Structures are given as structure tokens and as C-alpha cells.
């Protein structure tokens with residue numbers, strides 16, 4: 001058990017409300033005591049050390065802090081950690097396995113879908129949620145699904161190409177999987 | 183940014199939630215999608231002592247029609263739930279047109295319609311939509327339930343008629359008189375921005391005659407505007423270029439836009455008329471086809 005209120009403030013006192021929560025992040029279960037005002041973004045970054053989740057605007061506008069909450073993209077700067085009690089969170093660290101990149105990451109790498117990389121974790125998670133629902137999206141559908149994630153570098157062209165390539169990669173993987181089983 | 187300190191509870195029944203609100207004596211706030219409340223708390227525009235998170239209450243995420251046609255949207259129905267419902271466009275065309283243009287896709291996975299109505303942002307889209315549809319809010323408190331018309335629910339910027347110990351359970355739209363049609367058009371500078379101009383139109387018709395109509399305007403006044411005169415003049419008429427033109431003019435006249443970074447007052451007034459015309463003209467076809 002980690003005590004987290006010092007992440008919020010130094011002067012936690014006896015009447016500081018503390019809640020215990022159990023959350024599964026990238027498949028690993030964590031039980032923690034936190035102050036209710038701890039944001040999900042800070043739980044992930046400070047308590048769990050998963051600094052791939054970026055905080056950009058901190059005002060719910062940019063989408064850099066996007067994580068998947070039970071599979072749906074959410075802005076982790078706009079949710080309290082306590083709300084994740086009993087839920088599953090996926091951060092960008094949850095995409096790659098030890099030996100290989102996720103097809104989404106391959107797509108971003110191959111198509112130069114990033115420059116500074118600040119928006120990239122959020123972009124990739126929004127893209128992941130899209131491809132889970134719609135494995136063969138059009139360019140318009142990709143732009144629509146990513147419209148809550150701002151990028152100040154790329155002009156979006158290569159991001160869209162990256163997601164198209166990831167979608168093709170995922171479909172190929174599935175076809176290959178089917179060939180193996182048949 | 184951190185909000186100031188608060189205590190938190192996530193009850194699993196409506197009765198428990200109401201009891202928590204009652205015991206907090208006005209110092210608690212309801213947490214629904216959090217897409218307005220959390221940013222306000224981080225900026226310390228709001229500093230509730232307690233949050234009552236309703237997300238763990240089962241049975242509030244619905245959106246569905248009763249057998250008599252009453253359409254109900256539960257307190258945990260997210261904007262996205264409506265956006266992804268392919269049948270909504272025939273059942274509730276005005277709501278179906280509005281859902282995809284609220285905020286951005288990530289905000290829509292969490293934000294709720296009822297939360298938006300309660301938040302009472304003068305520039306919010308749902309208040310115009312629900313006013314045009316003649317919708318109401320159902321509030322539940324220690325002494326039971328009551329309905330409040332959406333057009334009256336908001337009594338000031340970011341203020342509503344709920345008592346501190348009342349929870350908004352759902353919003354509902356009464357059954358149509360005849361067939362339902364309508365639409366919502368929104369001009370925004372970029373996705374995630376509030377409306378430069380938003381126009382909600384609801385038309386109920388029998389044959390080619392309008393039986394009931396509602397027009398709500400977003401972003402062109404200090405708050406949502408119900409263009410009652412414009413809607414009234416359609417009743418008993420068919421939708422023809424003349425009636426459409428007059429309704430568009432009246433809606434434009436009643437709007438009170440201000441010149442700002444989103445555009446000049448004259449431009450916004452012009453867009454109001456254009457949007458009313460566009461929506462009503464698209465319905466004219468529907469009426470004729472049905473006839």
C-alpha cells in the first residue's frame with residue numbers, strides 16, 4: 001500500500017479525506033490510498049511512474065493526457081483517481097509488449113507520425129480506441145476520431161497516414177492469424 | 183492544478199445520493215461526467231466540500247422511448263451514447279444532430295446530457311435542443327419527484343432550479359403530435375469550441391400541416407433563446423418558402439448576438455436566419471415525401 005496524499009500536499013492532516021482504491025493499469029492491479037482530489041493523470045504519472053501520459057493544457061482542451069478508461073478514451077486531467085476504483089486503465093506504456101511494438105506504434109514510426117512527441121501518447125490511444133471499434137476507417141473517420149487531440153507540430157497529415165497504416169497492419173495480422181488457425 | 187480539498191462518496195443508489203446531498207446541506211456537488219465540474223474545480227471557480235459521484239448508480243445510462251413516444255435520457259447517458267445510436271436520427275432527429283457536435287470526441291465519452299442541462303452554461307447546446315423539443319427535467323429529492331420544463335429550468339448563468347438535495351434523474355421529451363422531424367446546426371470555429379451560432383429546430387406534423395414547432399438558439403444572446411414567435415407562426419401551416427422565410431426572419435430578429443472574436447452581430451444574425459431556413463427546407467422535402 002502506498003500512501004499518496006503527500007503527492008497532493010505536504011500538510012495532510014488527520015481530517016484529510018483519504019480513499020482506498022484498486023485500479024488495474026496496463027493489466028497490473030494496484031491498491032492505493034489517495035486524496036480524492038488527486039487527478040487520474042497524476043496517479044498514473046507520479047504514483048505509478050508511468051510518465052508516458054503527458055499533461056499539456058491541464059484545462060481539458062488538448063487531449064495529450066488521454067488514457068483508455070475501460071477501453072474508452074478519457075482526458076486523465078479531468079477525472080479524479082478515485083473514480084478509477086474498480087476500473088481498467090490503459091496508458092501508452094500498455095501498448096507495446098516487451099518484445100514488439102503495437103501496430104499503432106509501428107504506424108507512427110513508419111509514417112513519421114510525430115515530431116516532438118508530446119501529443120503522441122494521447123493520439124495513439126485515441127487511435128487505438130477507434131481501431132478497436134472500426135478496423136477499416138476512412139481518412140475522414142480518423143480525422144473525426146482524433147479531433148479531440150491537438151498536435152502543434154505535424155499538421156496531422158502523417159498522423160492520419162500512421163493510423164491508416166496501423167489499421168492495415170492490424171488487418172494483416174488478423175488475416176495471418178486466421179490463416180494459421182485454418 | 184489541484185482543486186481545493188473535498189471529501190468524496192460514490193453511492194450506488196439514488197436514495198443514498200439524495201441523502202448525502204441532504205446531509206451536506208448545500209456544500210456538496212453532484213459529479214456526473216465531470217467535463218464541466220472538474221475543470222471549474224481545478225481553476226477554483228468551484229470549491230465544493232464534497233462530491234457525490236453518481237457514476238456508480240446502476241440504471242441511469244439509458245436513452246429510450248416509452249410506448250407512448252415519450253423519450254427519456256437518463257442522468258448517465260453520455261453524449262457519445264447518443265452519437266453512436268444509429269436509430270436516433272429517425273426517432274429524435276434534433277437530438278441526433280446535436281450529439282456529435284458537442285465538445286470533442288474525448289469529452290463526449292464522459293459528458294452527459296443531463297449534466298450539461300444542470301451546468302446551465304449560457305452557451306451550451308443541449309438547452310436549446312431541449313427547449314425546442316419542449317423537454318423537461320425530472321428532479322428527485324427527499325420528498326419525491328417533480329418535473330421542470332427545460333425552458334424554465336435555468337434561472338441564470340450556471341444556475342438551475344434544483345434544490346441542494348435534489349438529483350436530476352433524467353430529461354424527457356414528450357410524445358410528438360403527429361410525425362417528428364427537425365435538426366440542429368452549429369457553426370463553430372474548430373471542434374471543441376462552443377457555438378458561434380447554434381440553431382435547434384423541432385417540427386411535429388400531420389400530413390403537410392405543422393402541428394407543433396420549437397426553435398432554440400445557442401450562442402446569440404446572454405443565454406439560450408426560445409424563438410417562440412418564429413415557431414408559433416409555423417403551426418397550422420405547411421412548410422413552404424414563404425412560411426420558412428418568415429420564421430427565419432423572426433428567429434433572426436429575436437436573437438441578441440454580440441460582436442466578438444467569433445464574428446460580428448450582423449453576421450451571427452444572418453447565420454441564424456440561414457440555419458433556420460436550411461433546417462426547415464430540408465424538412466419540407468421530408469413532409470412532401472411522406473405525403
Ligand SMILES: Cc1cc2nc3c(=O)[nH]c(=O)nc-3n(C[C@H](O)[C@H](O)[C@H](O)COP(=O)(O)OP(=O)(O)OC[C@H]3O[C@@H](n4cnc5c(N)ncnc54)[C@H](O)[C@@H]3O)c2cc1C
Nearest residue numbers: 212214215216217218219285293294297298300306307350
Ligand atoms: C473542451 C470542452 C468543450 C466543450 N464544448 C461544449 C460544446 O460545444 N457544447 C456544449 O453544450 N457543451 C460543451 N462542453 C461541456 C460538456 O458538454 C459537458 O459534458 C457538460 O457541460 C457537463 O456534463 P457533465 O456530465 O460532464 O457534468 P459535470 O461536469 O459532472 O457537472 C456539471 C454541473 O452539473 C451538476 N450536475 C451534473 N449532473 C447532475 C445531476 N444528475 N443532478 C444534479 N446536478 C448535476 C454538477 O453538480 C455540476 O455543477 C465542453 C466541455 C469541454 C471540456
Ligand code: FES
Nearest residue numbers: 056057058063077
Ligand atoms: S492535459 Fe488534459 S486535456 Fe490537455
Ligand code: FES
Nearest residue numbers: 115116151152153
Ligand atoms: S508531435 Fe509535437 S505536438 Fe504533436
